[in-house]
Amino acid sequence: MQFKTRDFSTASRVLKIRKLEVGLAGRPRAEKVLKGIDLDIRAGETHCLVGESGSGKSVTSLATMGLLPKDALEVQGGLIDLEGFEITSATHAQMRELRAQRIAMIFQEPMTALNPVLRVGEQIEEVLNMHTDLSQAEAKKRTLDIMDQVHLPDVQRIYSAFPHQLSGGQRQRIMIAMALVLDPDLLIADEPTTALDVTTQLQILRLIEEMQERHGTAVLFITHDMGVVAEIADTVSVMQKGEIVESAPIRELLTNPQQDYTRKLLTAVPNLKPRPARVVAEKAAVLDVTGLDMTYGGSGWLRRSEGVHAARDVTFDIAPGRTLGIVGESGSGKSTVARCIMRLIDPTGGEVTVAGTEISRLSRRQLQPHRKHFQIVFQDPYRSLNPRWTVARSLCEGPINFGTPKAEAMKHAAELMELVHLPTDALDRYPHQFSGGQRQRIAIARAVAMKPDLLVADEAVSALDVSVQAQVLDLLDDVQERFGIAMLFITHDLRVAAQICDDVVVMQKGAVVEQGPAGAVLSNPRHDYTRSLIEAAPGRHWDFANFRALDRAPAAQGATS
Structure with missing residues (x-):
């Protein structure tokens, strides 16, 4: 098994989270959803955030993007620093300008993240039109180029297609193209391969890795699948009930987990070894x-x-x-x-x-x-x-x-x-x-x-x-x-x-x-x-x-x- 063993100690720190607390909006005394978490991600690094549903993984990503649901959750303490820019105190206008240019996100289900009544090419161009001064011709050229980079076939045809006319893997590639079209410093991928079959999943994982190496992007990858973690991670943080209970390089975490919860997650992963064949009495087929x-x-x-x-x-x-x-x-x-x-x-x-x-x-x-x-x-x-x-x-x-x-x-x-x-x-x-x-x-x-x-x-x-x-x-x-x-x-x-x-x-x-x-x-x-x-x-x-x-x-x- 070949693990990633890259050294990021000298790379610049892209994301720094310190003592981050997220709670119910307007209820500071209620139990916190995130309870003082710390996280660091450096340029070119893939950091996986793992844990069961409800552990706080997606809340962490939404807080980092400034997308916590209004009147439901709010940051109640700590800081989120993106290369010197303090996200927790940023205005709505500042966050709007920050997204796509310096930080971008790929969601789990592209069919709900993409606009069903707009052609996918137009949706990528919308990002360029909002954040750049490119002409319409230049924006289309840049859009076709990024679609080609994510290995979409027949980009001229797909440019004019609607989301429902594409496969799940193709829709996810459109989301990746949209996220990376402005070369952001940080890419957050929230369960981007959960609903995909294994071959499409592998293609998407390799694509994210390829684009990361090409653009030097830091990646925060959120998943519950330790098999995926073993394939792509440089470093890993394990979350449980709003807290990070263990952080380590991938080799160290998989070979010598320190926490019972981490060991529980690892031992629950199914493997490819078939179970022993069961012996049942010969009966007519149901x-x-x-x-x-x-x-x-x-x-x-x-x-x-x-x-x-x-x-x-x-x-x-x-x-x-x-x-x-x-x-x-x-x-x-x-x-x-x-x-x-x-x-x-x-x-x-x-x-x-x-x-x-x-x-x-x-x-x-x-x-x-x-x-x-x-x-x-x-x-x-x-x-x-x-x-x-x-x-x-x-x-x-x-x-x-x-x-x-x-x-x-x-x-x-x-x-x-x-x-x-x-x-x-x-x-x-x-x-x-x-x-x-x-x-x-x-x-x-x-x-x-x-x-x-x-x-x-x-x-x-x-x-x-x-x-x-x-x-x-x-x-x-x-x-x-x-x-x-x-x-x-x-x-x-x-x-x-x-x-x-x-x-x-x-x-x-x-x-x-x-x-x-x-x-x-x-x-x-x-x-x-x-x-x-x-x-x-x-x-x-x-x-x-x-x-x-x-x-x-x-x-x-x-x-x-």
Whole structure:
């Protein structure tokens, strides 16, 4: 494993934070959100700020940018110094001038950060028009140049595209171009790769590193993924409950963590070593997918077109008590297959048999009695749970619709809360009153309430920090073991697939390129595409649980054994 070992002791200090306190606006006696943190970042350095959700990472970045939500949070002590400029006492006009020119930020979700009704080229030019005296022609030339620097294909076409016409990775490249177009001294990247698949994530990480070396930018990189930290960090600060509990160079932190909390974060990181194969009794498959095909578009009224083949001849089955994972990049067809199986969309070909019934050709009315046999857990529980319903109502809705008396459904809801390790007195609360991990537990409880034969988990842990992710994976394992449910697990993270899947299907551009037992596919991949996914997994050369580097990547070990 090659760590960054660059020496920044003689480099100029770009950011200095001392005893920074952030609290609730107008409530100086309330408990602080940030409790006197210190931080230094030097020119050309990548400093990673890590910790669980709610630890204060994003609040630190927003305070540094002068973007704390008005009337909600405020700086109540300490200083933030950007090369001699005191940010905490700056006026709104001064901060407006400072942003983009000397300090810039890349947000986690570019689709919400970009204006959906403006072409992306215009949005980059807007930064130049606001902070420079360049002519329109010069601004466009500079925009096309920075778009080329971030390796966007066909920059003339993308210049005129709207955000929704680009992929997630391309949108994130636009955000990077927008942030770096004026060569700022400090770049803050707040979870910029969390929602991206592993190959796109690797491209973005390499791009940030390349742009940093080209422009000499200091980078504050905020993440909960210690695998990403191992790939890019020079130095690391670990945050917990508004405090920095440990700071160290990357090698020192990963090999000799001093704090229990740091060790907890490291040991929670999933690795690429597949779990031991489970032995289950030979039973008929709960889910049998044969020749599944899904084509979007196709024959038009005025002209014929072939359409987009999102899934082509997909075939697999899952036995009771087994977990099959579908892995691949964004656009590979993973979620399309899941939605076809759930009949959220109607497949254009093939057969889907669940619990002995072929469901792909049933009408909505015919399908209704069979819905209880297959349930789904989505990526974002906040959007899949009704915000106006209490937890009790969400958990009881399905059973009551299928004839369970209300009193019995309420009793079962309380049992489900205990099953997912949440207090039963929380049944009367609403989704917004829970953390992201707790909401996902509720979503799992709602799915299990129907006592299904098949559970589909579509990127169910990708938005969670590593420690919560580990808890939810353990919960899914426990639920499956108790009820003997067959599970289809959709993920772009091969490390997660290795921890929970018995079998793996690898998809690329709508087709299955490799499938088999997880141990065989992940340890000794046969297809080049599978190998590329494994090579792109962040932290693949690191044994986080034992605080040591691996001599070889897991895939290479398997290939030579």
